[in-house]
Structures are given as C-alpha cells and as structure tokens.
Amino acid sequence: MNTTQYKNILEEYTTKKIASYIADVVAKGSFQFKIAAHRVSKLGDFSPKQGNRNYHRISVNGSLNPYAFFITFIHELAHLKVWDKYQNKVKSHGDEWKNEYAKLLIPLINKNYFPSDISSALISHVNNIKSATQYDTVLSQTLDKYNENPASEDDESIYITNLKIGDVFVFRGRKFCIKEQKRKLIYCETIPKSRIYAFNPIAKVKPINIKNEIR
Numbered sequence: 001m002n003t004t005q006y007k008n009i010l011e012e013y014t015t016k017k018i019a020s021y022i023a024d025v026v027a028k029g030s031f032q033f034k035i036a037a038h039r040v041s042k043l044g045d046f047s048p049k050q051g052n053r054n055y056h057r058i059s060v061n062g063s064l065n066p067y068a069f070f071i072t073f074i075h076e077l078a079h080l081k082v083w084d085k086y087q088n089k090v091k092s093h094g095d096e097w098k099n100e101y102a103k104l105l106i107p108l109i110n111k112n113y114f115p116s117d118i119s120s121a122l123i124s125h126v127n128n129i130k131s132a133t134q135y136d137t138v139l140s141q142t143l144d145k146y147n148e149n150p151a152s153e154d155d156e157s158i159y160i161t162n163l164k165i166g167d168v169f170v171f172r173g174r175k176f177c178i179k180e181q182k183r184k185l186i187y188c189e190t191i192p193k194s195r196i197y198a199f200n201p202i203a204k205v206k207p208i209n210i211k212n213e214i215r
C-alpha cells in the first residue's frame, strides 16, 4: 500500500492533516501500525519486535475520536522511540518516555493540529504529563466533547467532578450522595447511609434529580 492509499484509510479515523502526519511517520518508520477494534482495557499499545516478528507494532483503537486517536498514536510512538534507545531498561512512563512524548507533542500543538480548546488542555498536559490521557481530567473532558455520541444523561456518563456536594447519583447500580472533596478525591456516602467511598474525579456517574425522587 502506498502512502496516499494509507492516508485515505486514516482519513476515516481522523482529520486530513493528522492523517497525512501519521502516514508520513509510518512511511518513514520501520514499524507496523494497526488500527484496532474497540478495546475497553486500553486505547492503544506498543509491542516491541519479538520472536518471528522483526518489527515493532503500534496499535490504536479505531473507535476513538479524531484527536484522541492522534494523541494515543503519539503516546505509543513515544514508547517506540524510548524502546529504540533504552529497550526495557527504563520505566515505561518514566522521564525518558515523558521527554519523547513532549518532544513529539509540542510541535503539533504549535502547528495547529488540534482545535484551540484541545490545544490549551494539551499545553497544561505537557507541563505535567501523566501516564495516560484519562488521568488528566481537563484533557480527557475536552477530548470527550469531540466524541460522536456525546454523553447522554440516561447513562452513567457525567463526570462526578461536575456535581456538587449534596448531589445524588447512581454508580454501577448503587445510589450515593456527595459528601466532600478532599485532595483529589470525592467522598460519597451510599444511600441508605452506611459507607463512605472515595471516587476519582473522572468517574462517570448518572445524576438523579432528587426532587422527582421524594414525593
């Protein structure tokens, strides 16, 4: 497959500009790039050459929105670059990886590969890189806005961090009330009252309108 054909396939998953960037990187690199089916457990992965496979492989979920797709590709590409320099002698999301990731990402932010809201989220993101985009609340919420099926209130699809103290919500079939926020966690009490649980701010929940509940 030539680069143009490859670019055409990528355009089904992301923007023209990003598709041509990825197609160029893939054409110049000596690795296989695979667009994977949706996986709940991961957004993408990097697998170094092993056994009979004499080339590295990067995979990214095709179910991601155009920008999450690209950021995941860059995340995995940074793993590939770290592997070529250090193999498995360094931590997978250590300083070496953070450096490669930032080095790849910063020029892309500057060259407007992303809409302005994602660019702003990415600027804070590269200054405090977490191992996965989902751990960066602002970035993951900004990226979610570009999903084809935006969060519906019927689902457990609202970030808990968007609710207030006293709000009631359902999480995995159980009802909770928000009690307090301490450090980075949100403490909630089950209803009826019994136990306190700590939630990560990016937990997705279904808010309940309490006025409709009490009759």
Ligand SMILES: [Zn+2]
Pocket (backbone or CB within 6 Å): 075, 079, 092, 093, 131
């Ligand atoms: Zn990683």
